[in-house]
């Protein structure tokens with residue numbers, strides 16, 4: 067792995083905080099804004115690495131919490147790291163496990179040193195500290211890694227939000243030190259917290275933004291709050307972050323979120339939503355999300371969306387995709403996932419193009435006017 | 443669809459009934475002996491048509507019973523037939539639905555005209571007659587089709603076996619007539635029945651073998667009888683069938699069955715076993731079936747089988763495949779299925795090569811010596 071990380075800004079929107087950038091990583095170059103498919107358990111559910119390449123994926127995200135429990139980070143290390151283990155040679159970002167400890171782990175015990183929890187898989191106990199997470203992520207070997215953080219719930223009393231944020235900041239300082247001892251060539255992104263307090267969000271962005279991280283992930287959002295609240299928080303975060311470093315909106319990534327988030331200065335997005343809703347029949351089109359299970363698709367001779375350049379739409383009718391889902395055939399999950407991922411990555415590419423050509427605002431407004439987020 | 447069907451025998455074994463042949467069909471040429479992956483519901487579970495091509499599939503089998511119930515043969519017809527509906531441009535064989543009516547249908551009522559049953563999907567009533575089956579298979583549009591038959595249970599009293607066989611023969615005569623009125627360009631194979639009575643098997647093969655079918659499928663075997671009984675039955679069937687027409691052993695196709703069946707004069711095989719056991723972790727190797735779920739594979743850095751040229755073995759360690767199955771990830775089902783299908787199709791190609799080079803008996807004996815059918 068080479069040590070060269072570099073982020074350059076290729077274009078900026080004059081009427082919003084949107085920008086188009088280029089992020090060089092040891093496993094390849096990423097053009098931003100970008101959507102990162104999520105491969106929780108060392109695989110993006112139901113698609114192969116070759117299919118990820120074909121839909122235009124440039125970087126994927128994997129979950130440290132899941133990988134440390136199964137198959138184990140040491141095992142991944144003996145296989146030469148996650149790239150080699152899962153046969154994906156592009157860039158990878160691993161989260162810190164913090165969010166999953168709170169959402170999936172049981173019997174959590176938190177103290178200044180770290181957090182102890184019971185695995186949701188087999189009930190075994192595990193302790194994560196900022197240092198241990200750096201060691202685990204070094205073994206997994208992603209290009210970009212995140213430090214252990216505390217994700218406050220929604221809603222959250224202000225004093226609790228401050229406490230969680232300040233502890234997260236202390237943990238991040240420890241992570242920065244430990245990372246240099248583990249694998250300095252990995253890029254560590256800082257995580258901005260602060261729950262839903264504008265003041266805390268500004269403060270967190272200012273403090274974390276001043277530390278020597280390679281980029282920044284905005285955590286603790288999309289945890290149940292209204293969308294407007296989430297966007298409001300970003301208005302306090304983005305201005306405090308250094309312009310010249312990439313910004314990642316953690317766990318956010320529906321089509322409309324991507325379009326909105328770019329305007330608020332976000333460069334990278336990840337979310338299980340596009341793959342998860344696909345598995346339940348929810349497929350993206352320019353007019354909104356459709357339910358391919360609906361009876362109207364039984365006889366639909368055209369593709370899921372006219373003009374879509376994905377493998378599914380180029381080779382199969384909507385009626386066949388509908389049939390596969392009705393028959394609960396595994397090929398459905400793949401075909402639906404490919405379509406939605408291609409939609410997300412084409413959307414990211416179009417947003418980039420709009421920014422470069424100075425048309426982001428028009429693109430955003432037209433997209434949001436046309437796109438209906440709920441299934442018809 | 444062109445009307446040209448042609449079967450030529452390229453080589454014959456001098457010490458057994460094995461032969462290598464070439465079967466030309468409107469959708470492509472098949473080199474025999476061949477294994478046909480089963481695509482019950484218009485998809486071979488968990489693999490794409492491109493992946494079928496890559497493992498060496500030359501023809502697939504699909505089930506009339508399932509397709510008539512969902513999505514319906516008329517619907518498939520409006521999509522230009524099954525090839526176009528499912529995006530598979532190679533040859534297809536459809537069975538008659540007879541076997542599934544007996545194994546899956548409820549409340550069956552049999553009379554001379556046909557059989558009425560209740561769908562296992564929604565309880566709706568359906569009647570199949572020899573003529574109706576020809577109409578349904580014409581709508582589905584496979585290259586090779588089979589006539590409605592009665593599959594006797596195992597064990598079966600001799601007089602019942604005779605009654606079922608004779609009724610099957612009368613139905614097959616009706617199917618021959620009706621097929622000419624529907625789509626004469628489809629190749630209709632006759633089905634040999636006769637349960638487990640040597641006399642009946644000979645008689646059925648003689649009678650059906652004398653009718654103007656394009657080829658012959660041996661039905662009613664592998665329904666619970668000992669393997670030795672199945673092979674014994676073929677010893678009565680094969681000598682009665684015309685040498686110059688292809689022979690298909692219906693629903694039989696484990697690795698050891700393929701190797702044995704070829705020596706008893708069979709050219710074509712189909713079975714869900716390779717794909718079904720793969721989904722449960724049973725993977726084929728030259729030494730026998732392994733269970734990839736076993737703890738010993740957790741750290742196995744090599745492929746499932748050293749030297750295997752399948753996509754899975756070329757790109758993934760056995761440990762990764764083991765991880766995917768343990769984590770119940772969809773990609774596992776695909777990777778396991780690809781490996782087993784490639785094993786079957788490589789085996790068929792090697793059997794063909796052995797026949798052509800005069801080494802079938804040695805190949806058979808060596809294979810059976812080494813291969814352990816049960817999971818270790």
Ligand SMILES: [Zn+2]
Pocket residue numbers: 370371374375376377378379380404405408
């Ligand atoms: Zn598409």
Ligand SMILES: [Zn+2]
Pocket residue numbers: 746747750751752753754755756780781784
């Ligand atoms: Zn293999």
